[in-house]
Structures are given as C-alpha cells and as structure tokens.
Amino acid sequence: MNLEGNLLVRRVVAAIAMRIVRLARVIALLAMVVLAAPNLAPAFDFSSLLGSSDTPRFKIIHVNDLAGLRASHQQKVVVLDANYPPVRNDEGVIPGAVMLSSESSYDVTKELPHDKSAKLVFYCHNKA
16 A cells, blocks of 8 residues: 555544544433433423413323322322333233323323323333
8 A cells, every 4th residue: 555545544443433433422411411301300390381371271290290199009000001002912901090082182082081180101112
C-alpha cells in the first residue's frame, strides 16, 4: 500500500472512531436521563395539555403507585384494561380489572363505573 492509501485508511479509521465516541456519549446521556427520570418526574400531568383547570387530572402512574392506591382503601379505584384480547392472553391481566370491549371505542355509560368519584386507571400494553 502506498503512502496516500495508508493516510486514507488512517483518516477513515479516525472518523469511525470519532463517531463511535459520539455515539457512546449519546448512549451514556440517554441512560442517565432514563435512570434519573423516575426520580425527577414519577408521573406526567396531562391536564396541563388540555388547557383548562376544569378538566379532570390525567397522570401516568407506575405499578407502585397503583398498588398504593388499591391498598389505601380511602377512595374507590377502578382498573380498566384497554388491551386487545390476544394481548390479554399473552401478557395476562391485572386481577380485578374491568375488560373494556374495545381499546379505542367503548360505551362509556355501560363500561365505566357509575360512581363519578372513583379514580379510573386505564392500562394497555404496547408491543413494539
């Protein structure tokens, strides 16, 4: 290999090495964000997106939050499963959950509880 070919190979190797270093930095940063996120914001409040303080409050909650709500017995909590039947068969269901007839369109008057003070917890499993 001549001198020009040798320099070209070195430049290509150096460029690949720099990209690997940048990718490693991005991965490390993403890992830090993912690991810190539960401590920084355990739930996202969707009501701020709806633009009105009159609207009900929506939050993403975690398994421990649901367990705490169910154990407290201070307020009625209704868990609603919005999964397709095949997902329910593959992944299982939360014991005591109400199975909605459809994940996107269901009869609110028939499937949601009549007790308007009950906290509603909807869950679904998104397969990638």
